[in-house]
Amino acid sequence: MQQPATQSQDQSLDEFWMPFTANRQFKSRPRMLESAEGMFYTDVEGRQIIDGTSGLWCCNAGHGRKEIAEAVSKQIVKMDFAPTFQMGHPLPFQLAERLVEIAPKGLDRVFFTNSGSESVDTALKIALAYQRARGEGTRTRLIGRELGYHGVGFGGISVGGMVNNRKAFGVQLPGVDHLPHTLDLERNAFTRGLPKHGAELADHLEKLVTLHGAENIAAVIVEPMSGSAGVILPPVGYLKRLREITAKHGILLIFDEVITGYGRVGAPFASQRWEVTPDIMTTAKGLTNGAIPMGAVFVSEQIQQAFMHGPKGLIEFFHGYTYSGHPVAAAAALATLDIYARDGLLTRAQELEIYWQEGLHSLKGMHHVIDIRNTGLVGAVHLASREGEPGARGYEVFEACYWDGLMVRCTGDIIAMSPPLIVEKSHIDRMINILGDVIRRTP
Template sequence: MSHLPNLDHYWLPFTANRQFKSMPRLFKAAKGNYYTTIDDRTLLDGTAGLWCVAAGHGREEIASAVAQQLRTLDYAPAFQNSHPLAFEAAERLAQFMPQGLDRIFFTGSGSESADTALKIALAYHRVTGNPLRNKLIGRERGYHGVNFGGLSVGGIAGNSKSFGNGLAGVDHIRHPLDIARNAFTRGLPQDGGIALANEFEQRITTLHDPATIAALIVEPMQGSAGVVLPPVGYLKRLREICDKYGILLIFDEVITGFGRLGTTFASDYFGVVPDIITCAKALTNGAVPMGAVAVKREIHDAFMSNSPANAIELPHGYTYSGHPVACAAAIATLDIFTNDKLVERSAGLSGHFELAAHSLKGIPYVKDIRNMGLVAGIELEPTPGRPGARAFATYLKCYEMGVLVRYTGDVIAISPPLTIEKHEIDRIFSCIAEALTELAAEGEQGMDPTRYLKNEQLWAAHQQEIHQQQATLEQTA
């Protein structure tokens, strides 16, 4: 066993810190499709890290590229200077994008990508003589990161309620989840997409002058809200409405990019080309923080042709935009996608994945199953007065059984590396089935988190003993 670190100083993101530190779930190594925990157990990674390790863990190609770059050029100033690898990475990424979206702005994360895309949209209308186009439209249950722009157009109340009003001039359209009509649909729901998209048009023409709207931002598939799939025709109709009113359409593809749906991007899957695409996560296989925004050439060129000579066309950017080490990781990752044909592999596994996911129908507490490509959401019947408690208990039980799943609200989300094998897919869903069956048999007791991960609880108790010993020594000194 490894030594447990002092848990006091690190404030974990999006985590119940007090609960976590009572049973710390720590990884010390990863290789292929598996993590190694601090107590030397092996966990099958059912979540590709956090949707990001698409090519599997510990890729030597990425490690070598990063090490070489660190020894060659560790950092170059991002403003008024650059380095060749940034241009190479942009060219390589542009080749993966839908045709026409070949102007790339690099960021440090998906959150930064969302805010960058929104700022580009607002600035584009201003530079083309339409400064009154300054409203942004998001969607209920949307997730566009945690910076103030993405938070404002996002539609998850729990993410924003602590942080004030956010941006002004923001509205939201309805999300497409309709469990009552579409529960246990395999793939995309067939009905309701056109009507739902038309509601966007009705809403903006009733509540806003369409000539004041800069952009609509949506995730083609809503991931963080629990795998919400768009009905057939929905996104295509949104594209038509945006075209009709001169509104830019932004696809947030931080989750759906790079093969998750069995195509390079969701834009390819749906045959809908937005004006701007945001990405991150799998861009570097999670190895180095990096995001990017791909923009239609006409949008980029409008800045170049309508700005004064020698002026900064877009006063925006980050210290780590186009970071040399991140660029090296991105190029190595894109090589892996090409050489290993990971997108095609994802498409080839999607049928088996769908069958395995829907094998959970009839298992206790399973309310709905939603799937697309290599992603699935298993929505559970909530526990009255305790939202998310059953999904959390399921996550803990699966962890104990050697499979890492993700819970978000009352949904178990599965998004394994694209290197996953069929027998590993089967194991993920059979583990969830076993965990839910045991929870049903245990009743209320099964919802008690302290029943799980005894090793982790012993580690935490040991940490507390060290604290007490230190406090005693300080008192007697």
């Protein structure tokens, strides 16, 4: 194992309050990245680290893409910023048209944001305002799912089901309920692809309809695949059952595809791979390959048209962001879509899915490994927790992988991987070998 990098003595680490990080732990042994190209990061000591996580689920086309850098550079010189409040510029209109071309059929209107969190809060606002616009203003209740992650806005943490993301803040949206999660180690451990058991969990929505009344429920929001909670996959038939129930009761179905969007599971969007079209879809991350912050919310024309009433001079939807449709972000996104199209990256995960699956499942039988889950180019190795130390083993594996040259994610004792879609079989072999070696020597 290589020795960890040492932090330069003249670099203070005190001022930056790092997000979603154990700051004191990190700063006692920092992991500092300096550059990136293709499948690899290079740290401040020159160590190469293969990217097993696409940055943070976002660099789907790999790192250092010159086409994106050139598009950003050209645009920032031409026009660095333009407002989209009562003004316009061509790029977001071009981008929206391009996005609709790859979106699920029927989702043909796009509202731009700056992140996944903003996309979720936007989607929730659209859902609530839509129900009111069509004369069903009693529909104010929102339903999320246990272990769901929907960003860090107050809307997102309210419908989300990861308790640590909200318990410190005390306040959340009223009128929110949750479906049960679909993680079932007893019946589905070591499933290859989507698990066979658990579609009936969608029927819990009928119980919530009985409890609250359909006339009071605006929307249900779920991730097609829960990423941040540790790659929790939808059982076969589960998403279709949710679609059937929501449609029956006039409840909007929102898919949070911030992680699954732009090729992660083998189609442009998970809704296409699993043949279920929601009413609203949130995206971000892979939209610009992580180069510039940007998100996009897709809705149907029918939903948008519900707002288009009253005087033409009336603002139909009192919502937006200073940087909605930012010209530099839009330029980055257009260049990213060009790469995805030219290199066939939006479907490449299906081509490599079986090889990726076999590599991950080769770790079955190792000490502490209690489950392995995979779909497309995403996977998780679930480790047994130490008694009285939940998350400790997962963190040790995560950290040791880094020093051995592999970046992974850990959620408690779950190790998650989602490599860039440019990954080759040799890269997969390297990632599995490093992870396997680390797990073997981790007590």
